[in-house]
Amino acid sequence: MLNTEDIKFFKTALEARRDRIKKNLNITTEEMNGLNSNDLRDEADFASTSLGRAVDNAILTQQANELAEIELALGKISENLYGICEMCEEEINIERLKVKIFARYCITCREVIEKEHK
């Protein structure tokens, strides 16, 4: 079972990660707005910009997803459900949580889910 110190550690880590992503997303949004207002004159410029934007969007999507996972994990901490697998309701190994702080499933269930999605 996770003790108070562990929970405090994960809460701090989650909040730090959340703040960093929020900051990243803001910066990226501003950069994208700057890109959109650029006067594009030839096709070469347009191609490189579209590509750049596609990459930005992929990162944005990934970070937005991660942000949602982090918010979920923080909600679980306040409900004392953090570190409990959503599928089998067993405790998630602390070493696994350290690698993936917003893990929702224990390693066994994660493998089952990944197999089903293949």
Ligand SMILES: [Zn+2]
């Ligand atoms: Zn499980």
